Amino acid sequence: MLDNSIIQELDTHLKNCKKVLITGHRFPDTDSVGSCLALAHHLHAQGKIVQVWIPGEQINDFHYLPSNDFLTSTIEPDYFYDLCIVCDCSALDRVNKHLFIKNARHPFTLVNIDHHPDNCAFGDINCATKVSSVGELLFYIFTQLQWEITKDIAICLYAAISFDTGRFAYSNVEAHTFKAAMTLMEKGVDTYSLCQAMDENKTAVDFELIKVAIDNLVVVEEKNYAYTVIPKDAPRGKVKVIDFIRQLKDCDCFIVFQELQNKLVKVNLRSKHIVNVSELSHRFDGGGHERAAGILFKSDLDSAKKELFAALDELDHEA
Ligand SMILES: [Mn+2]
Known part of the structure; x- marks a missing residue:
């Protein structure tokens, strides 16, 4: 060791x-x-x-x-x-x-x-x-x-x-x-x-947050990923949304875009088998492990999404 x-x-x-x-x-x-x-x-x-x-x-x-x-x-x-x-x-x-x-x-x-x-x-x-x-x-x-x-x-x-x-x-x-x-x-x-x-300590606010996450869930079947967006005015729960999203079957990669404030978006990434999310996060100065990583985008939600999806597409073509 x-x-x-x-x-x-x-x-x-x-x-x-x-x-x-x-x-x-x-x-x-x-x-x-x-x-x-x-x-x-x-x-x-x-x-x-x-x-x-x-x-x-x-x-x-x-x-x-x-x-x-x-x-x-x-x-x-x-x-x-x-x-x-x-x-x-x-x-x-x-x-x-x-x-x-x-x-x-x-x-x-x-x-x-x-x-x-x-x-x-x-x-x-x-x-x-x-x-x-x-x-x-x-x-x-x-x-x-x-x-x-x-x-x-x-x-x-x-x-x-x-x-x-x-x-x-x-x-x-x-x-x-x-x-x-x-x-x-x-x-x-x-x-x-x-x-x-x-x-086993979730509050009602946590569940309201999960509700937002589920409402905003998008499954991009043909690209094998799913993502959700938590806007900055969402309920301030402490629950790890990614841990719920990742339970979706038949998807490899999971992304949570959480808008912390204007032009500051925290991204959580998980994968099951294929995408190396550590490598992906490094392209944006993030870090983590092969199956769990994070990025902090100093941009608005739309740009963060665009940049990340483009990088995912690129990985897809390289594979
Ligand atoms: Mn650790």
Whole structure:
């Protein structure tokens, strides 16, 4: 999985640091935040000062993760950390407000822990490999270094893995993913309650949003894709629309265009077997995995749609 020398190097730096900043990507998800928190619990137990910084985002959405007050949306400018860990990011600019890290004047070691195939090794220490989730990767790091996996850490890692594998359903699941999940469950994770808190928690507004998504669903049968559009005045649900759309049968590629504001469109991409959505997203400075990726278009909805469909057509012709 990971080179042992890298894991040992990570261990040395974690042992020697005093003050740590941990962060993940913008539009945070449970893999990113769960991984950050698992590391925070470990480092705190080792006597380190730790903050998990998720700037400007809804950190309350992750209430089901034991956070021990590590989680913060703002960081003091004089929080001089000597170690910074970035989880679940292929590049540093995936972090919201990454300039706080990039332009920091004090010396620190930058650690990159990620599972994206396009990771650009931006850290001083790079723990990046292809595995279901950063949660699963951390499970191996914890195991190999014999770091104690407490119940709180197990909850964070299990939630991270469950999220990134669509509750152990996606193509990124391997036999070792289940083994990791089993070991974590044995540490006392109440997987049923956790699953309910993570997924079976939709509000009426979420369902109104799903209604908009279904109303706007377009199936382009001859091109093997389906998409929907969420305009900016749609109900502000938190539900992941793409997870519903992707359940449509006989389609390979799924797209959700979500208008965040004027000339800012977030696009979620999923595919089942054929389209490499990581490659597709790279054409627009996006990123992700072969079967799940995202793009942020700084243009209006119509242009975003046009550009993306043109690129999909091109891929189709290249194939
Ligand atoms: Mn991830």
